[in-house]
Amino acid sequence: MIGRTLWAIAEGYIPSTSVDPTDRAFVSHETACLLNAGDEDAEVEIMLYFADREPAGPYHCTVPARRTLHLRFNDLDNPEPVPRDTDYSSVIRSNRPIVVQHTRLDSRRAEIALLSTTAYADA
Amino acid sequence: MIGRTLWAIAEGYIPSTSVDPTDRAFVSHETACLLNAGDEDAEVEIMLYFADREPAGPYHCTVPARRTLHLRFNDLDNPEPVPRDTDYSSVIRSNRPIVVQHTRLDSRRAEIALLSTTAYADA
Amino acid sequence: MIGRTLWAIAEGYIPSTSVDPTDRAFVSHETACLLNAGDEDAEVEIMLYFADREPAGPYHCTVPARRTLHLRFNDLDNPEPVPRDTDYSSVIRSNRPIVVQHTRLDSRRAEIALLSTTAYADA
Amino acid sequence: MIGRTLWAIAEGYIPSTSVDPTDRAFVSHETACLLNAGDEDAEVEIMLYFADREPAGPYHCTVPARRTLHLRFNDLDNPEPVPRDTDYSSVIRSNRPIVVQHTRLDSRRAEIALLSTTAYADA
DSSP: OOSEEEEEEOOOOOOSOOSOTTOGGGSOEEEEEEEEOSSSOEEEEEEEEESSSOOEEEEEEEEOTTEEEEEEGGGOOSSOOOOTTOOEEEEEEEEEEEEEEEEEEEOSSSSOEEEEEEOEEOO | OOSEEEEEEOOOOOOSOOSOTTOGGGSOEEEEEEEEOSSSOEEEEEEEEESSSOOEEEEEEEEOTTEEEEEEGGGOOSSOOOOSSOOEEEEEEEEEEEEEEEEEEEOSSSSOEEEEEEOEEOO | OOSEEEEEEOOOOOOSOOSOTTOGGGSOEEEEEEEEOSSSOEEEEEEEEESSSOOEEEEEEEEOTTEEEEEEGGGOOSSOOOOSSOOEEEEEEEEEEEEEEEEEEEOSSSSOEEEEEEOEEOO | OOSEEEEEEOOOOOOSOOSOTTOGGGSOEEEEEEEEOSSSOEEEEEEEEESSSOOEEEEEEEEOTTEEEEEEGGGOOSSOOOOTTOOEEEEEEEEEEEEEEEEEEEOSSSSOEEEEEEOEEOO
16 A cells, blocks of 8 residues: 555645636635545645644545545635645644645646645654 | 666656647657667566556567667557546666666647656656 | 654755746745644654765754644754755655655646655664 | 765756747756855765766866855766757765755746756765
8 A cells, every 4th residue: 555644744834815706717826635545545634833823623524435625725615724824834644545646736827836845654 | 787677757748739849859758768778688577557547568678788778758658548638657677787867858838848857766 | 642753865956947936826935745644743854965065053943732833944944954956865754754745846848847756664 | 974985867958949048047048056065075976967968067067065066967068068958967976065956947938847856866
């Protein structure tokens, strides 16, 4: 089973603005790409950490067996939405091994900017 | 022999559009850069994972001894092409140690955007 | 406790110019995102390395328990500011496990460019 | 001593063109950022791997004790220059522990694009 069960993404920031907010593909967003290459569903918990308040979460999601979930932090709203224009970090725990990659698309200007990195996998 | 035999790239997304689709260098694409620094050819199998269907593959390729292969996911078509505008992830297995890095060039707008990360190497 | 206590970022470069230097969000900057998911404050020391002079530092900061600190290298000034348009690297030591990610926003041109990577965690 | 002695960067590509080729800061380039945080000089050897020919190198450089070297692949010319518009990969060996990060600035269009990742550190 490829992957790990404990991951962290230290960078987090969702810009509140987008040049064209009507096209979902181009709305500024941050994504945690979660791959479950195994044969059993993975139950995932995400905690969000901030600069000046207690953490939010846990947020819950399921990554089915042999599936990927490109989870937009923008879409999280239970127990609370992710604030925009605010620094955060995330810790991702799964009951099955998964692989996590972080991506941001920033469309505050006319042209998009992208960043991505494999998340930190704890030993 | 530098490298590992099992790698994963959790992020995957090939935009269907490019401002200038006639210039291959600037067509929106995703690449898995595969380095085989060893003295024997590496036989590589790639599986693709999606959000809402069973995996595709395996795709097969050979990275010859002492060579690099910058494999465009856009070019994969056996057993099936990679759908555009669709979230996916990939798992890459090799019978010899290799090193894998993921890159996307996005040219949906007039200016290009780039992302890259060393893939996840399984222990 | 997720994380490690010794990290390095080999890339470092703060552009001296920005198209719009009045908007802090868009000023060219480099950030070390530091996540302390543990229940005790982390005391952090940062050393900066250059091409042609002895290292600068240590710079000191605290990442409180269950908090993230997105530290702009631009803002460091004790014991000395970080020179602009100058290659540097950084080593980050913490007395508690933390997770470190590196990000640069470059706004020397009209459009922004972004890069990010999980830092190197020493074994 | 922080770092490792064997690193690889699977991605490599130096665009031959730049909108403004007279300004070194904005010429399209690829960089290996090499940090030697130790107290002894590090002697480094770089091998370049290609898609369809034998490797080039070794290229030699020294990263002095407590220094960083942001080495542009564009500047390598002994034993031979790095071809432009050509896929390559690199393997970096050092006699002392170092940390390696890979960056590309792409200025083929009016606006720059950036990518960066911590290189692959072999176990």
